[in-house]
Each structure stands twice: as C-alpha cells, then as structure tokens.
Amino acid sequence: xxxxxxxSNSTNxxxxxxxxxxxxxxVITPIALVTYFSFFDISGNLTLxxxxxxxxxxxxxxxxxxxxxxxxxxLISLLVAYPTAYWLTxxxxxxxxxxxxxxxxxxxxxxxxxxxxxxxxxxxxxNNLLASIGSERLQILFTDFSFIFVSVYxxxxxxxxxxxxxxxxINPALIxxxxxxxxxxxxTFTRVIFPLAINGVKAGIQVVFIPALxxxxxxxxxxxxxxxxxxTAIEQQFLVTQNWGMGSTIAVFLILFMIIIMxxxxxxxxxxxxxxx
Amino acid sequence: MKSIVRASLAxxxxxxxxxxxxxxxxxxxxxxxxGTINVYNWGEYIxxxxxxxxxxxxxxxxxxETFDSNEAMMTKVEQGGTSYDVAMPSEYAIERMKESDxxxxxxxxxITNLENIDPYFLDLPFDPGNEYSIPYFWGTVGIAFNPSLxxxxxxxxxxxxxxxxxxQEVILVDSAREVIGMxxxxxxxxxxxxxxxxxxEATDKLKTLGPNVKAIIGDEIVEMMRREEAAxxxxxxxxxxxxxxxxxxxxxxxxxxGSNLWFDNMIIPKxxxxxxxxxxxxxxxxxxxxxxxxxxxxxxxxxxxxxMELMDPEVTGDERFYPTEEMRERLEVYExxxxxxxxxxxxxxxxxxxxxxx
Numbered sequence: 218x219x220x221x222x223x224x225s226n227s228t229n230x231x232x233x234x235x236x237x238x239x240x241x242x243x244v245i246t247p248i249a250l251v252t253y254f255s256f257f258d259i260s261g262n263l264t265l266x267x268x269x270x271x272x273x274x275x276x277x278x279x280x281x282x283x284x285x286x287x288x289x290x291x292l293i294s295l296l297v298a299y300p301t302a303y304w305l306t307x308x309x310x311x312x313x314x315x316x317x318x319x320x321x322x323x324x325x326x327x328x329x330x331x332x333x334x335x336x337x338x339x340x341x342x343x344n345n346l347l348a349s350i351g352s353e354r355l356q357i358l359f360t361d362f363s364f365i366f367v368s369v370y371x372x373x374x375x376x377x378x379x380x381x382x383x384x385x386x387i388n389p390a391l392i393x394x395x396x397x398x399x400x401x402x403x404x405t406f407t408r409v410i411f412p413l414a415i416n417g418v419k420a421g422i423q424v425v426f427i428p429a430l431x432x433x434x435x436x437x438x439x440x441x442x443x444x445x446x447x448x449t450a451i452e453q454q455f456l457v458t459q460n461w462g463m464g465s466t467i468a469v470f471l472i473l474f475m476i477i478i479m480x481x482x483x484x485x486x487x488x489x490x491x492x493x494x
Numbered sequence: 495m496k497s498i499v500r501a502s503l504a505x506x507x508x509x510x511x512x513x514x515x516x517x518x519x520x521x522x523x524x525x526x527x528x529g530t531i532n533v534y535n536w537g538e539y540i541x542x543x544x545x546x547x548x549x550x551x552x553x554x555x556x557x558x559e560t561f562d563s564n565e566a567m568m569t570k571v572e573q574g575g576t577s578y579d580v581a582m583p584s585e586y587a588i589e590r591m592k593e594s595d596x597x598x599x600x601x602x603x604x605i606t607n608l609e610n611i612d613p614y615f616l617d618l619p620f621d622p623g624n625e626y627s628i629p630y631f632w633g634t635v636g637i638a639f640n641p642s643l644x645x646x647x648x649x650x651x652x653x654x655x656x657x658x659x660x661x662q663e664v665i666l667v668d669s670a671r672e673v674i675g676m677x678x679x680x681x682x683x684x685x686x687x688x689x690x691x692x693x694x695e696a697t698d699k700l701k702t703l704g705p706n707v708k709a710i711i712g713d714e715i716v717e718m719m720r721r722e723e724a725a726x727x728x729x730x731x732x733x734x735x736x737x738x739x740x741x742x743x744x745x746x747x748x749x750x751x752g753s754n755l756w757f758d759n760m761i762i763p764k765x766x767x768x769x770x771x772x773x774x775x776x777x778x779x780x781x782x783x784x785x786x787x788x789x790x791x792x793x794x795x796x797x798x799x800x801x802m803e804l805m806d807p808e809v810t811g812d813e814r815f816y817p818t819e820e821m822r823e824r825l826e827v828y829e830x831x832x833x834x835x836x837x838x839x840x841x842x843x844x845x846x847x848x849x850x851x852x
Contacts, residue, residue: 259833275845282848334714339723356662358723359709441709442668445847457565457670458840459833 254465267466283446287429290368294425298376306384322374330438333367359441367439376421383417419482427475530555531579531771541791548778554771577765579772582630585620585757589830597626598762604773607780615797627759631794633731636748643725649747652680660706665727668710670843679751686829697842704850735793746814755825
C-alpha cells in the first residue's frame with residue numbers, strides 16, 4: 218500500500234491530464250478534421266478527387282516554387298544568422314545584444330510588412346538613398362528580392378536564437394584543447410565548433426523552413442502576389458472558393474512535408490553527426 | 495518566478511483598468527439604449543460621421559465590422575459566430591445567399607425612404623420586388639490611370655493594357671472574377687462565360703500581360719496610385735474616385751468592349767438579432783441628405799435620386815462615374831455561376847498568377 222502511494226506520488230498521472238487535453242483538442246482534433254474534410258468535394262460527396270487534383274500541374278508547380286523560396290529564405294537566414302550568433306557569444310553584453318535582435322519579433326508581422334511597403338516604395342528611403350548616390354530609382358517592391366529580403370528579416374531572430382544557444386553551450390576548454398593540439402582556427406571551426414553546434418542549426422532550419430513554406434501575408438503585400446505559396450492557395454480555397462475539401466487537401470500535404478522535414482533534420486541526423494568526429 | 499507573478503498581476507490590473515475605461519466610454523456613446531446592431535460592410539464604405547449621427551438619433555449603438563470580399567462575408571455569416579444585423583453584399587452574393595436561405599425578408603412598409611431610389615435600381619433580376627435587398631451603391635470596373643506618368647496612352651480598349659510601354663506599370667485587383675472577367679471582355683466574350691474554351695483562351699491571353707503587371711493586390715492599390723508608385727490600375731470605379739480625390743492627375747476609363755456593372759445592397763442576414771434596428775438603419779441610409787453625404791465621402795455612385803439632386807452637379811454629371819443608361823447597356827452584371835464554376839475561375843486565376851510571363 219505504502220509503496221503504491223509513493224509510486225503514484227512520483228509520477229502522478231493527474232498532472233498529465235492538461236497535457237493530454239491540450240494535445241487532443243488542439244493538435245489531434247484539428248489534424249483529424251483537416252484530413253476528414255480533405256475527402257469531400259465542394260458539394261459534400263465523399264471523393265478522392267481533391268488528391269487527384271493536387272497532382273495536377275498547377276499545385277505540383279506551386280509546391281515546387283514554395284519549396285524553392287522557402288529554401289532560399291532558410292539558406293540566407295542561416296548565412297546571416299550563423300556569424301551573428303557566433304559573434305554574439307564573443308561579446309561582453311551578450312544578453313543585451315540578444316535582446317536587440319529579438320525585439321523586432323515582438324512587433325506584429327502586418328505592421329512590419331506595411332513598413333516595408335513604405336521603405337521599398339519608388340519614393341521611399343531605399344530609393345532616396347539610391348538616388349542620392351546618382352543611381353536610377355529601381356522597382357524594389359513587388360520583386361523576388363523584396364520578398365526574400367523581408368522574409369529573411371522576419372525569420373532571422375528565430376534562426377539566431379537556437380544557434381546562439383548551442384554555440385554558447387560549448388565548453389571553451391574544448392576549443393583551447395583543439396588549439397593546443399595545433400589545429401588552425403579553420404580546422405577548429407570545422408572539426409570542433411561546427412559539429413558541436415549542429416543541433417542548433419538544425420533547430421533553426423526547422424523553425425524557419427516550415428513557416429516559410431506557407432507564408433501568405435508577405436506574398437501579397439511585399440511580392441504583390443507574383444510569388445505564391447501553398448499558404449496563398451489554402452487561404453483562397455477556404456475564403457474565396459469555399460472549397461474546404463481542396464483547402465484541406467493542400468493542408469494535409471503541407472503537414473506531410475513538415476513531418477518529412479522534421480525527420481530529416483531531427484534526431485536521426487544528430488546521431489549521424491556523432492559518428493563524424 | 496516572483497517577478498513573473500508580479501508582472502502578470504500588473505498586466506491583469508492594467509487590463510482591468512482599461513476595460514473599465516472602455517465601458518465608461520461606451521456608456522456615454524449610447525444615449526437611449528434601444529440595443530445594438532452589428533453592421534458588416536466593405537472597408538472604407540461609409541462615412542463614420544453618419545454612424546455617430548444614427549446612434550444619436552436613434553439611441554442604437556452600432557458595432558461596425560468590415561470585410562474585403564463577398565465570399566469572406568458569406569462564410570462568416572454562414573458560420574454564425576457574430577449575428578450581423580445589416581450587411582452590404584454585391585448582387586451575385588445576394589443570389590447565393592438567397593439560395594442558401596441566409597436572408598431575412600425586408601418589410602418594405604418600414605423603408606419609407608425607398609421612394610428616393612431611382613426606379614432603374616429597383617426590382618432587378620437578382621432580387622425581384624426587392625424582397626431581400628435595398629440598393630446601397632453601384633459602380634463599374636475599369637482602368638484608373640495617371641496621364642502625368644504616361645506618354646499620352648488612353649484606355650478605350652482593354653487591349654491598351656498590353657501596350658509594351660507599360661512594362662511594370664499595371665496593378666491588378668486581387669479578385670478572380672474581375673481579372674478573368676477582364677480577360678474574357680478583352681476577347682469579346684461575356685464576363686459570365688462558363689465555356690471552358692473561352693476561359694482557357696482568356697487565361698492564356700492574361701498570361702501574356704505578365705511583363706506589364708507590377709502587382710496583384712487589394713485595397714493597397716489606392717495608396718499606390720495616390721503616391722504615383724504605379725501609373726495604371728484595374729479597379730472598381732469607387733476606388734478610382736478615392737484616388738482622384740487625393741491625386742488630381744488620375745483619370746478613369748471604362749473600356750469599350752464592355753465591363754462589369756455591379757450593385758451593392760443592404761440586406762438583413764437570417765441570423766440577425768435586432769431586426770427592428772436593422773430596418774431603422776437601412777431607412778436612415780436612404781435619407782436624401784444622409785445618402786448625399788455618404789456618396790460624397792465614399793466616392794461610389796449612389797442610386798438615390800433625391801440625394802443626387804443635393805450633390806454637386808459636376809459629380810453626378812460625370813459620365814465616368816454616372817454612365818448614362820445607354821452606356822450601361824454594354825456593361826454586364828455578374829451572374830451567380832455557382833460554387834463549382836467559382837472554383838474554376840479561382841483555379842485559373844491561381845494559374846495566371848503562377849505562369850505570368852516575366
């Protein structure tokens with residue numbers, strides 16, 4: 218009796234109730250509903266047509282272009298965030314600098330997008346700068362460049378944080394040891410620092426790539442709908458066409474893509490990295 | 495931990511104070527207290543002063559919300575979350591709402607100001623006898639352009655949009671029926687076409703417009719044109735009027751091949767709570783002075799004859815915004831094509847966005 222009481226005390230299943238409730242209500246139910254709706258056509262008949270339709274050329278190319286832009290956004294975010302995070306670990310007032318990088322992510326996405334409409338406008342500050350150095354005014358807004366620039370700007374804090382955390386956790390003694398044993402700074406970086414911080418990079422990639430696949434506010438405001446992603450298509454199917462079946466089908470594929478990305482960048486990769494040494 | 499608790503308490507305290515202040519403010523704005531009505535309208539589509547005037551005159555508090563497409567409006571009314579008492583959909587949306595039994599009949603005996611409306615706009619095919627809807631505004635789809643940024647181009651024909659000199663200058667409104675409809679009109683087809691061959695031809699033609707397209711956006715068009723960021727825009731007549739209000743360089747033209755003629759109307763959704771208040775609001779909006787002030791503010795064309803007599807004759811005599819009945823002959827009203835066809839229009843629109851020639 219006594220033993221049992223002690224056992225239930227240490228792992229009281231009661232504490233798990235809120236967790237399970239949350240998971241069932243806000244994770245499992247929505248996914249189940251989305252999957253369920255994806256099997257119905259616009260007039261409510263059970264069908265696989267939505268899936269057949271997804272493999273038509275429009276949606277396949279839409280998927281490819283979403284992936285391409287998400288890839289570019291992730292790559293550039295990584296290229297900017299890694300050196301930033303590395304430099305952050307070396308500075309004196311780490312937390313202050315970190316805070317400065319994080320603060321922009323507290324501002325609503327729409328506000329930032331509207332601000333960039335002004336900044337990139339034909340008569341906005343960016344073009345005024347160009348004009349002042351004698352260049353012609355350029356069409357910056359509604360281009361691939363502006364789309365990727367603004368997306369990278371928005372995602373950078375989410376890439377910096379995990380990389381900074383894993384770099385900051387590296388024991389400096391390991392780096393000293395590497396140098397003592399005669400490794401150059403480049404070798405130290407590629408053989409010691411980079412492998413030790415790889416999990417931060419993977420987490421950063423997940424946090425950026427997955428939302429980048431389904432951006433839709435920025436595609437309209439900053440890219441003028443000349444870049445369209447799976448997110449645009451879902452929004453349109455639900456709000457305009459009222460074809461919940463097709464919208465759900467695209468969402469199901471988006472969830473599948475996300476699971477695949479999580480698997481690629483997840484635990485398995487971590488052990489692989491252990492073998493590298 | 496302590497500081498988190500303290501911060502949370504502070505936030506709760508501040509929220510409570512704010513809520514109290516808001517409730518004080520709301521108290522002073524509703525004088526009598528004949529309840530509230532929820533009005534659901536397009537963005538920038540009413541003079542806010544008139545809402546206050548209505549509240550003062552009747553003691554009814556107005557909760558005002560906006561939508562940016564008929565489809566989004568219908569979805570929200572159907573879901574029921576908020577029970578809207580008055581909404582302003584376009585004609586084809588009213589047909590669809592009638593089919594889905596989403597409308598409450600309007601008691602015309604209570605709309606005494608209905609006599610102010612030009613009979614041309616009453617008893618239209620989408621709602622015979624005005625059983626469910628009362629005209630609010632009407633207008634067309636056309637091309638807004640800024641001659642000061644162009645070399646004398648005019649827009650008598652839709653094909654003028656394809657002019658090679660307009661590279662990266664044309665903004666399109668982000669709406670499938672307007673853009674595909676423009677493609678159909680430019681080929682001389684009806685903008686209510688359901689012929690897959692015609693629709694395919696229109697989409698393929700639109701793709702060749704790609705190099706001239708600067709962006710496909712919504713209400714932001716007005717700002718872009720005002721600030722001379724773009725020279726040409728496919729848009730609704732009232733949006734063009736908004737632009738011209740600020741930037742006098744801008745002009746508006748409805749091409750000869752034909753275009754869309756639309757009517758927005760006030761309706762009472764089936765889910766309405768305050769049917770009396772809704773009738774009062776509709777009747778108030780039809781008052782000659784109110785409608786004149788509203789039309790001045792919004793810039794769209796009013797169907798209210800009595801109001802037109804009070805307005806500046808220069809405005810009401812402007813054939814770009816008040817086309818004569820003869821000119822209206824070549825314009826077409828959107829028909830309700832059904833959900834399936836709407837799906838096809840939208841899929842073609844998506845394809846156009848993806849495959850625009852760069």
